[in-house]
Amino acid sequence: MDFWARDRRGAVEIATFSNPPYNYLDKPVIDELEQLVAGWQDRSIRAVVIQSRAEDSLGFSQYSVEELYALAGDPTTSRYSGSIVRGYKAIFDRMTALPKVIIAAMNGDAMGGGFELTLACDLRIGQHGDFRYGNPEVRAGVIPGAGGTQRVSRLVGLARALDWVLRGRIVTPEVALELGLVHEVVADAPARALELAEEIASLPPMSVANAKRALYLGADSTLQAAFEVENMNWTEVMQSDDAKVALGTFLAVDPASRREWFESESTETYPAYTGH
Numbered sequence: 001m002d003f004w005a006r007d008r009r010g011a012v013e014i015a016t017f018s019n020p021p022y023n024y025l026d027k028p029v030i031d032e033l034e035q036l037v038a039g040w041q042d043r044s045i046r047a048v049v050i051q052s053r054a055e056d057s058l059g060f061s062q063y064s065v066e067e068l069y070a071l072a073g074d075p076t077t078s079r080y081s082g083s084i085v086r087g088y089k090a091i092f093d094r095m096t097a098l099p100k101v102i103i104a105a106m107n108g109d110a111m112g113g114g115f116e117l118t119l120a121c122d123l124r125i126g127q128h129g130d131f132r133y134g135n136p137e138v139r140a141g142v143i144p145g146a147g148g149t150q151r152v153s154r155l156v157g158l159a160r161a162l163d164w165v166l167r168g169r170i171v172t173p174e175v176a177l178e179l180g181l182v183h184e185v186v187a188d189a190p191a192r193a194l195e196l197a198e199e200i201a202s203l204p205p206m207s208v209a210n211a212k213r214a215l216y217l218g219a220d221s222t223l224q225a226a227f228e229v230e231n232m233n234w235t236e237v238m239q240s241d242d243a244k245v246a247l248g249t250f251l252a253v254d255p256a257s258r259r260e261w262f263e264s265e266s267t268e269t270y271p272a273y274t275g276h
Contacts, residue, residue, distance in 0.1 A: 059108020
């Protein structure tokens with residue numbers, strides 16, 4: 001691959017992005033990402049971290065404006081530009097649908113299409129530094145087109161999403177944390193993302209997968225429909241080996257020590273996910 005480097009740390013896959021000199025996202029970058037997402041279906045991968053190279057402070061800087069200008073400048077290509085971003089959104093949707101956690105280590109800028117990529121991840125870890133996150137598309141005469149307007153509104157609510165998108169806001173990692181756009185801001189985002197990925201990868205994989213699915217599907221449903229989604233996923237996981245192993249492990253713990261057991265990091269090895 002030209003733009004993504006892959007590394008494995010046990011059950012965690014790390015995908016590191018680099019496209020010097022400006023770390024733009026463009027069609028070749030997204031095409032390679034699609035290959036990565038297909039590979040993440042591997043059941044031995046229980047969590048994924050995406051990040052940029054530490055020496056590339058531009059991070060997931062933005063989608064190539066040169067490519068967008070070429071599309072907009074030709075009536076033929078601009079007419080079909082919707083299908084292009086629809087394809088990109090489909091790749092991001094497959095990330096969200098994966099039965100495992102994907103964590104974005106935002107150790108550089110994340111702007112425009114780059115920020116939309118991080119929104120397709122389950123957890124976002126910001127990093128202290130002279131970095132900027134944002135969706136400034138309206139400033140360039142376009143709008144977020146790969147799902148950004150919808151993902152951000154579901155993440156932080158319509159009122160904040162309106163302020164975020166219509167003003168084309170660009171903020172520091174610390175402000176992004178205040179707005180609820182990232183989950184943490186730390187000194188070393190890749191290290192923290194790996195720590196969280198290893199923690200979640202040690203948990204029963206089917207319970208993680210079903211909890212993730214219930215959360216996302218429920219968020220797009222009415223409350224009563226969401227309860228049914230939760231019940232479906234509860235019933236499925238209760239019939240799994242994961243539940244038998246984990247509940248049996250818990251029962252073997254002395255009742256006086258069970259709170260400490262929950263608070264400790266799991267080291268149990270659970271069966272591979274066998275669901276959808």
